[in-house]
């Protein structure tokens with residue numbers, strides 16, 4: 001697939017996955033000017049922290065920064081560490097409402113990632129932690145540097161890739177997290193920062 005074909009031909013009804021899940025790309029939900037303003041605002045005012053993970057009993061710290069916000073101080077566990085959501089900022093509520101209006105889904109939390117340059121990425125994973133609503137939709141808003149985003153089927157290994165533009169929205173729904181991994185590959189070609197927001201639904205006390 002030619003990644004650069006997609007810009008003129010954004011069809012929000014297209015499912016980018018061939019089977020076992022649903023991924024819709026809405027293209028640029030925010031125009032250039034608004035996207036620039038939100039990027040600046042989030043870079044300046046989100047409480048960015050290094051991400052911590054415990055892998056084989058060792059605590060590691062990522063260069064990539066993260067932050068987590070929500071309706072209340074949900075606790076959320078992944079990579080053997082527990083985090084607590086901060087209360088929504090005005091900018092995040094505005095973005096959350098915009099996404100809810102455009103997708104018909106609602107969300108109660110948001111995980112933000114800051115990649116300072118193309119050298120920072122995120123490894124293959126799926127977002128199916130037990131705190132998340134099972135098969136709940138995840139809305140991913142991208143600001144800043146355009147980056148490639150890839151999916152890989154857990155059994156067949158089939159891959160799908162697309163380019164996430166400044167101000168764009170990607171929706172992952174249905175059984176996507178059960179059957180597909182996704183990642184943000186690192187690249188030497190990108191020198192500018194990117195902020196990604198994934199709006200999610202946390203379910204407390206779910207077994």
Ligand SMILES: O=C(O)CCC(=O)C(=O)O
Nearest residue numbers: 111113122127184196198
């Ligand atoms: O940065 C991205 O586009 C994806 C981030 C992601 O997969 C996650 O936060 O779980």
Ligand SMILES: [Fe+2]
Nearest residue numbers: 125126127182
């Ligand atoms: Fe993810």
